[in-house]
Amino acid sequence: MTWSKDEMAKEVIELFEPQSSVNLGIGLPTLVAQYISPDLEIMIHSENGVLGVKGRPKKSEVSPTLINAGKETISIKNGASFFDSSLSFGMIRGGHIDYCVLGGMEVDTERSLANWMIPGKKVTGMGGAMDLVNGSRCVIVMMSHFSKDGSSKLKSKCSLPLTGVDVVDIVVTDYGIFKPSEGKFEILKLASGINKEDLKELEIYR
Amino acid sequence: MKTKIYSNAKDACADITSGSSIMSGGFGLCGIAENCIDAIANLDIKDLTVISNNIGNSGRGLVKILIQNKISKAFCSYVGGNPDLEKQMFDGSVQVELVPQGTFSERIRAAGLGIRAFYTPTGYGTLVAEGKEVKEFDKPCILETALHADFAIIKAQKGDKYGNLWFKETARNFSPLMAMAAKTTIVEVEELVELGDIPAEDIHLPGIFVQRIFQGSNYKNDIEFLKVEEE
Numbered sequence: 121m122t123w124s125k126d127e128m129a130k131e132v133i134e135l136f137e138p139q140s141s142v143n144l145g146i147g148l149p150t151l152v153a154q155y156i157s158p159d160l161e162i163m164i165h166s167e168n169g170v171l172g173v174k175g176r177p178k179k180s181e182v183s184p185t186l187i188n189a190g191k192e193t194i195s196i197k198n199g200a201s202f203f204d205s206s207l208s209f210g211m212i213r214g215g216h217i218d219y220c221v222l223g224g225m226e227v228d229t230e231r232s233l234a235n236w237m238i239p240g241k242k243v244t245g246m247g248g249a250m251d252l253v254n255g256s257r258c259v260i261v262m263m264s265h266f267s268k269d270g271s272s273k274l275k276s277k278c279s280l281p282l283t284g285v286d287v288v289d290i291v292v293t294d295y296g297i298f299k300p301s302e303g304k305f306e307i308l309k310l311a312s313g314i315n316k317e318d319l320k321e322l323e324i325y326r
Numbered sequence: 327m328k329t330k331i332y333s334n335a336k337d338a339c340a341d342i343t344s345g346s347s348i349m350s351g352g353f354g355l356c357g358i359a360e361n362c363i364d365a366i367a368n369l370d371i372k373d374l375t376v377i378s379n380n381i382g383n384s385g386r387g388l389v390k391i392l393i394q395n396k397i398s399k400a401f402c403s404y405v406g407g408n409p410d411l412e413k414q415m416f417d418g419s420v421q422v423e424l425v426p427q428g429t430f431s432e433r434i435r436a437a438g439l440g441i442r443a444f445y446t447p448t449g450y451g452t453l454v455a456e457g458k459e460v461k462e463f464d465k466p467c468i469l470e471t472a473l474h475a476d477f478a479i480i481k482a483q484k485g486d487k488y489g490n491l492w493f494k495e496t497a498r499n500f501s502p503l504m505a506m507a508a509k510t511t512i513v514e515v516e517e518l519v520e521l522g523d524i525p526a527e528d529i530h531l532p533g534i535f536v537q538r539i540f541q542g543s544n545y546k547n548d549i550e551f552l553k554v555e556e557e
Contacts, residue, residue, distance in 0.1 A: 146406070167427065168353040169496050176555040184356065184547035185483075185497040191354040191383070191407070191550035202493075204530075205353075205379075205500045206435040209428030213448065232451075243415065243424075244406035250454065251428030254447040285451030 122265075122294040123311045129155050131309075132221055132262055132292050140218035141165055141211075143252055146190040149221035149262050163199075165217055167248040169208045172200025189248065209248065213255040220256035222249055224263040224291070226278040229324055231288045231300045233261060234280035246283060253284035265293035265319070274298065274305055276324050295319060330533075331487050331518075332540040335365035338512045342366060342477055347375040349434065349478040349504035354383045354407070354550050357497030361514045361542045362479035367391050375399040377434070377475055379427065379500060383407045384550055395419065401473065403427040407550070426454060429470050431503055437472035438506025438535070445469055478508035481542065482531075485515040486522075489536025490529045502531040511535055514542035 123131065129151045136142060136156075143165045144152050153175055156162050164173035166188040173188060177195040188194045211217055226234040233253055236246040253259050267273055274291060291298045295318065296310035304326040307316065319325060332338040339362055342348065348366070352358030366374075367390045376397050382389035389410050391397060397414075399421045405412050414420040425433065426448045436444060445467035449455050459469040480501045483494040491513060493501060505511045518541040 166496075168356070169499050176553045179554045182549070182552065182554060183495060184549045185495040187354070187356050187496055187550075189353075191356065192553045193549060193551070194553075195555075202495055202498060204498050204502050205427070205431035206503050209431055213428055213446065243412060245402065245404040245424050246426050246454070247404040247406075248427040250426035250452065251448045254450070255428075282452045 121311060121313050125151055126155070128262060128292055128294060131297060132260060135260060135290060136160065136162060136219060138162070141171070141216065143167060143212065143217050143220040143256065145220065145222040145249065145252070146247070147223045149223060150188070150190055150192070152221055152262075165211065166194070167205070167208050167212065167252070169203050169205060170196060170200060171211070172196050209251050212248070212251050215255060215257060217252075217256045219258045219260060220252040221260045221262050222252060224261040224273065226273050226275050226280050227261050227288050227291050227300065228275045228278045229300050229303050229305060230277065231286045232278050233283045233288050234278040235283050237281050239281065249283050253287040258289045259287050261288055261291045263291070263293060265295040272319070272321050274324065329487065330489055330537060330539050332538050334540055335361035335514060335542070336368070338362070338538045338540050339365040339369065339479070342369060342371065344371045345373045346371070346477060347377065347475040349475040349508050350376060350378040350388055351478070351480045351499065351501030351504050352378070352387065353496065353499040354380050355387050355548045357481055357493065357499055357501060358387045359479040359481040359514050360545055362512055363388060363390060366396075367394060372396050373398045377401040377473060377504070379403050379430065380408060381411050385410065386548055392420070399423070401425055401430070403430050424454075431500055433470055433473035434500065434503045434507045437474045438503060441472060443469055443471045473507065475504070475508045476510065478504040478511040480505050480511060480513045482513055482515050484517045484519050484524055485513055485536070485539050486519050486524060486533070487539065488521060489513060489533030489539050490524055491515075491531040491533070491536070492524045492528060493530050498530060505531055505535045510537045512537070513539045515539065516542060516545060
C-alpha cells in the first residue's frame with residue numbers, strides 16, 4: 121500500500137538529524153511540522169522571517185502578524201527569532217539551513233527539480249524555492265509519485281521549466297524514498313507491499 | 327524645522343504620479359501598508375510599476391489597485407494565491423518579472439546600500455538566468471542588479487517622528503529593505519510614539535531611511551489562513 125500524506129511526513133522526519141535547521145515549503149511539506157517531536161530540538165525556519173516555528177497557535181494566541189511562508193497562523197517556541205527577508209535568505213543562501221523540504225511537479229535523474237510553472241497553463245512563481253534548492257545543505261522533495269493522469273513525476277529529464285539544476289538529494293513519494301545519482305534513481309526504501317514494478321518506468325531506477 | 331510627520335495617507339501619497347515605481351512591504355497580507363494602498367486606489371493615476379512579493383493576495387491588498395488597471399509592470403516572486411494577477415499576467419495587461427525571493431530581497435537591499443550588482447547561484451540554469459552574465463565561482467552564479475524605486479509604502483507597528491521603526495513578529499519581511507531602497511519612503515504606523523520610546527538597541531530600521539510617517543487608522547490586519555491547534 122502506498123503511504124498516506126501523514127506517513128510521508130513521518131518518513132521525511134526520519135531523514136533529519138537532531139538539532140538541525142529545517143525549512144518546510146508551502147503545501148504538502150507544511151504537514152511535516154505536525155509530526156516533529158520536540159525531543160529532536162529541530163529549529164523550523166520559515167523564509168518570511170522566523171526561525172523556531174512551533175506549530176499551530178491556540179485560538180487565544182492567534183496573531184495576524186505571526187505567520188509562516190504559507191500565510192498560515194503559527195506559534196513559536198522559546199529560542200525563536202524574527203528577522204527581515206534579506207537575512208532570512210542569507211541563512212538559506214549562506215548554507216546555514218540543513219534541510220529544505222519542497223513540493224515538486226517533476227524531479228529527474230540529473231537531480232533537477234521543476235515546481236513553479238506549467239507554460240501557458242499555470243504560474244505559481246518560484247517564491248523562495250530557487251534560493252532554497254541552491255542554498256540548503258540537503259534538498260528533499262516531497263510529492264506524489266504519479267500525477268493525476270498517471271504519468272510518473274520522477275523522470276529521466278524534466279520537461280517543465282526548472283527550479284534548479286543538479287540540486288535534489290532525496291525524493292520522498294507515496295511509493296518510497298529515492299536518491300537521484302549517476303543518471304538513475306536509487307531506490308532507498310519502498311512502502312510496504314510496493315514492488316519495483318509498481319513504479320512503471322523501470323529504466324530510470326537502480 | 328521640517329517635519330516628517332504627515333496627517334494621513336492621502337497627504338503622504340499625494341505626489342505619487344502615473345509612471346511612478348512603488349515598493350510595497352508585506353508578505354501576503356501580513357504587514358502591508360493598508361492606508362497607503364487605499365490612498366493610491368483613490369488617486370487618478372496609471373502605469374505604475376509595483377515591486378512587492380505577492381502584489382496582494384486573495385483579492386485584497388494591492389489587488390485593489392491591480393483590478394483598477396493601474397499597474398502596468400510588477401516585480402514579485404509568487405503568484406500563487408493571487409488569481410487576479412495570474413489573469414492579468416496571461417492576458418498581457420501587466421508585465422510581470424518573477425524574481426526568486428532571495429534575489430528579490432537582496433536586489434532591494436543592494437539598492438538601499440549602494441551595491442550595484444552581485445553574483446548568486448540562485449536561478450542558474452533556469453529561465454531566470456536568461457540573458458544574464460554567468461560566472462564560475464565554487465559553482466556557476468548569475469549577475470543580478472540592484473532594484474530601486476521612486477516610493478516605498480511601509481507599515482510598522484511603532485515609529486517615531488525621526489522615522490525609527492519597530493516591526494511586530496513576522497510583519498518585518500521586506501519592509502526595512504524597501505525603506506532603504508526607495509527615493510521617498512512613506513511609513514504608516516499603528517503607534518506613533520515619542521523619540522526614545524523605542525529603545526535605541528531595539529530599533530529595526532533607523533529613521534535616516536524614512537522621509538514621511540503618519541499615524542495609520544482602521545487596520546484590518548487580515549489573516550489569510552487561520553490555523554489553530556485542535557483542542
